Amino acid sequence: MRDNKRAERVETINKLIEKVASCGRNFFLKRNGICRFELINGKPRYIDTYNNETIYPYGERDGKFNGGSTLWELIKEFRAFIIDGEQLEYSGLYVPYWGYPQEDMNLIREFAKNIGYLK
Template sequence: MDNRKIDRLIAVNKIIHEIANRGRRFFYDQRRNRYAQMVIEKHKVFFIDDYTGERVYAYNTGLNDHRGFSHGGTMWGLINDFREFIVTGNHTNGNNGYGGLYCPHWGYPEEDMKAIRAVAKEVGFLKGEANG
């Protein structure tokens, strides 16, 4: 497997952990002490849901129906942005709707969103300011 793809997978999982450790703690299930994560299996990208523990095929397809995904549409768009970044290496924030990490509807304090964006910039997922 391409080492750059592995590096991007690690980067995305770092962002997921930052999201999970802040604000409303999306991507963390306290009862199970479990974090969500992205994984690559047989050259395909999956999301392991923190709440359901299920492996969710991280692609927008008619067949997928997001089975096993316990978060809403904003987070599904973000997961698809993450998958696209892992696969292509391109800057993909907001490509799959809802504004990605610049979405104003997360319900996180602004200081938490700034910290999440800082990590995302540090690992190469975000390249700059909103829409940039």
């Protein structure tokens, strides 16, 4: 049962990642496709398609992750959502440092609300 719920939340997060990848600066869109989460042995892992690394998104960034600290914190936030399923009132999606046009950020946030990620 727990893994079924986590699998559903992985799908939710992957949809959100696809939305982010389709807007603005195309974060999560790398040379080998769109990054994603997968459940490996029941645990969420981030698949970075830039270097085809499977990353455990917890704690400090390691050398496997190709991205900045704001994106790293968002990925850790995604992992937490996959595990506990709690909708967020505040999220890294509200951080103003993305360099995305405001209209794209509004679209991403609205999408995140519609799929159950944000309250």
